[in-house]
Amino acid sequence: MSGELDIIIRKLQSGDENFYKSVFYDYYARLTFFANKYVHDLEIAREIVQDLFVKLYERRFNLHIETNFKSYLYRSVYNSCINHINQVAVREHHHQVIKNQSEEQYTFSEEEMNVSELEHKIYTEIEKLPGQCRKIFKMNRFDGMTNSDIAETLNLSKRTVETQISKALKILRGNIYPKMLVLACFLMAL
Amino acid sequence: MSYKRTSKTSQMDFEKIVRFLSNELSDKEKDDFLSDEESGNVTGREFEQVRKIWETSSALKKYKMLDTVADWATVSSRLKPRLKQRTRKLPLTTMLYRAAIIIIIAAGLAFGLHKVTSLMSGHESIVVTTDANSREVTLPDGSLITLNKNSALRYNNRFNKNNRELFFSGEAFFDVSKNASLPFVIRTGNTTIQVLGTSFNVKEDTCALKVTVVSGRVSVYETKNRKNQVQLIRNQTASFEYATKKIIYGENSDLNFLSWKTGRFEFFKTPTADVLSTLANYFDKKLILNINLKDSITGVFENQPLNEILKEIEMTTAIKIEHGQDYIIVRK
Numbered sequence: 001m002s003g004e005l006d007i008i009i010r011k012l013q014s015g016d017e018n019f020y021k022s023v024f025y026d027y028y029a030r031l032t033f034f035a036n037k038y039v040h041d042l043e044i045a046r047e048i049v050q051d052l053f054v055k056l057y058e059r060r061f062n063l064h065i066e067t068n069f070k071s072y073l074y075r076s077v078y079n080s081c082i083n084h085i086n087q088v089a090v091r092e093h094h095h096q097v098i099k100n101q102s103e104e105q106y107t108f109s110e111e112e113m114n115v116s117e118l119e120h121k122i123y124t125e126i127e128k129l130p131g132q133c134r135k136i137f138k139m140n141r142f143d144g145m146t147n148s149d150i151a152e153t154l155n156l157s158k159r160t161v162e163t164q165i166s167k168a169l170k171i172l173r174g175n176i177y178p179k180m181l182v183l184a185c186f187l188m189a190l
Numbered sequence: 191m192s193y194k195r196t197s198k199t200s201q202m203d204f205e206k207i208v209r210f211l212s213n214e215l216s217d218k219e220k221d222d223f224l225s226d227e228e229s230g231n232v233t234g235r236e237f238e239q240v241r242k243i244w245e246t247s248s249a250l251k252k253y254k255m256l257d258t259v260a261d262w263a264t265v266s267s268r269l270k271p272r273l274k275q276r277t278r279k280l281p282l283t284t285m286l287y288r289a290a291i292i293i294i295i296a297a298g299l300a301f302g303l304h305k306v307t308s309l310m311s312g313h314e315s316i317v318v319t320t321d322a323n324s325r326e327v328t329l330p331d332g333s334l335i336t337l338n339k340n341s342a343l344r345y346n347n348r349f350n351k352n353n354r355e356l357f358f359s360g361e362a363f364f365d366v367s368k369n370a371s372l373p374f375v376i377r378t379g380n381t382t383i384q385v386l387g388t389s390f391n392v393k394e395d396t397c398a399l400k401v402t403v404v405s406g407r408v409s410v411y412e413t414k415n416r417k418n419q420v421q422l423i424r425n426q427t428a429s430f431e432y433a434t435k436k437i438i439y440g441e442n443s444d445l446n447f448l449s450w451k452t453g454r455f456e457f458f459k460t461p462t463a464d465v466l467s468t469l470a471n472y473f474d475k476k477l478i479l480n481i482n483l484k485d486s487i488t489g490v491f492e493n494q495p496l497n498e499i500l501k502e503i504e505m506t507t508a509i510k511i512e513h514g515q516d517y518i519i520v521r522k
Contacts, residue, residue: 011433014432014433016396016397016433017266017269017396017397018397020265020266020269021262021266024258024262024265025258025262028256028258028261028262029253029256029258032256033252033253042255046256046261050261050264050265050268053265053269054265054268054269057269118242118246119246119249119250122243122246122247122250123247123250123253126247126250137247140212141244141247141248141250141251142247142248142250142251142254143251144248146212147208147212147214162205162208162209163205165208165212166204166205166207166208167204169204169207169208169240169243169244170204172243173236173239173240173243176239176243177239
C-alpha cells in the first residue's frame with residue numbers, strides 16, 4: 001500500500017498533467033456528490049472539488065498523505081465542506097450556534113465515504129452492463145419508469161423487461177459483491 | 191442439495207425479486223415472497239445486496255448532471271499556465287537566457303557571461319530566443335533553424351570549429367547542413383539529438399520531448415545514458431518521456447507536426463474534436479466542447495485565418511463554433 005502511495009506522490013510531484021487528468025476523471029464525480037451531501041449545493045460542491053485539484057497541484061511538494069490517497073481526497077473535500085459551512089455561518093451571524101452544531105454533527109466518517117464509494121461502484125458497473133440490459137435498467141431506476149411503460153416504449157413484452165432487469169441485477173450483484181459470492185458458494189459447497 | 195440450489199438461485203428468484211422491488215406483487219404474494227425468502231430460496235444477504243443496489247441506483251441519475259470533461263478543462267486551465275511555464279522552459283534556464291541577452295547587449299562583459307553559462311565550458315555564447323513570434327536563424331555552419339514561439343537556443347563561438355553543439359528548449363525545425371566530420375549535437379533537458387545532415391522537428395511538450403524526422407538519419411538518446419538511444423529515419427518520430435525516461439518511437443502519423451512553421455493544416459478523416467484541438471493549440475486558444483463530436487474532417491487549410499477555417503468547418507458539419515480572444519467554444 002505504501003509503495004503504491006509513493007508512486008502516486010512521485011507522479012503528483014512530477015507535475016504530469018495526464019496523471020492529474022486521470023485522477024480527476026476517476027474521482028471527480030464521487031467527490032462532488034460526497035461534498036454535495038454536506039453543502040447541499042452542486043455548484044459549490046463542484047467548486048470545492050475543483051479547488052482541491054488545483055491545490056493538489058500547487059502543494060504537490062508539501063502533501064501530508066497519511067493513510068491512503070483515496071481517504072486523503074475524501075478527507076480534504078470533507079474539510080473544505082466544513083470550512084465552507086462555517087464561512088456561511090459567520091456571514092449569517094449565527095456563528096456560535098452553528099459552529100457548535102457543526103462540531104457535533106460533522107465529523108469525518110468513513111461510513112459516509114463508503115456510501116459514496118458504493119454509489120460510484122454501482123454507477124460504473126451499471127455503465128458496463130450490456131446494451132439493452134443497461135438501457136432498460138436505467139429507464140427503470142434513473143427515469144423512474146414502470147416496467148409496463150418501458151415495455152410499451154421499447155415495444156417489448158413486460159416479461160422481457162423483467163428478465164432484462166433481473167439479468168442486470170444479477171450481473172451487478174456479482175460484480176459489486178464478488179467476495180461475498182465466492183464465500184457463499186464456498187460455504188454452500190461445504 | 192447445496193449444489194442444485196446454487197445454480198437455481200437464478201432466473202426465477204431474481205425475477206420475483208424484481209417484481210417485489212418494483213412493488214408489483216399483491217399483498218399475499220409479498221408475504222409469500224418474504225416467507226419464501228426466509229426459508230432460503232434467496233439467501234437473506236443476497237436479497238439485501240440486491241435491494242441495496244436497487245435502492246442506491248435510483249439516486250444515481252445525478253451522475254449525468256456532471257460534465258467531467260468540461261470541468262477538467264476548467265481545472266486544467268487553472269494548472270496550465272504553471273505547467274507550461276515549468277516544462278516549456280525551465281524557469282532557471284529562462285533566467286539564464288535573459289541574463290545572457292542583457293550581457294551581450296551590454297557588451298564587453300564576457301567574463302560575467304562565462305560564469306552565467308559555465309555549462310558551455312567558458313566561451314562566448316550566442317543566444318537566440320523568441321517570444322510571441324517564430325523566427326529563422328542561420329548558424330555559422332549554414333544550418334537553418336526555425337524557432338517556434340517561446341523557444342531558445344544557445345551555442346558558443348567554437349561552434350563549427352571544434353564541434354557543432356547547441357543547447358535548445360521549446361520547439362524548432364532543424365535543417366542541418368551536411369558535415370560528416372563534425373556531428374551536429376542538440377542538447378535539451380535530458381536528451382541529446384545527434385545528426386550528420388538532415389532535417390527534423392524537435393518539440394518539448396508537457397510530458398515528453400518529441401523528435402520527428404523529415405529527411406536523413408537522426409539519433410536521439412538520454413544524455414546521461416547513451417545506451418538509451420534510438421535511430422530514426424525519414425517520417426519516424428520518437429518521444430522521450432521525462433517521467434519514465436523511456437523513448438517510444440515509430441512511424442509519424444501526425445500530419446500537422448510542422449503546421450506551426452508552414453501554416454498548413456492537413457486532415458484526413460480526422461475526428462472533429464482532434465481537428466479543433468489542433469487548431470486551438472496552434473492559435474493559442476482554449477477549446478471548450480459542450481457536445482460530443484462524432485464526425486471527422488478531411489481537408490487542407492493553408493495560411494487561413496482562424497475565423498475562415500472555423501466557418502468552413504461549420505459549413506461541413508452540423509456544429510456551431512464561436513471564438514473569442516482566448517476561446518473556441520463548440521455548441522450544438
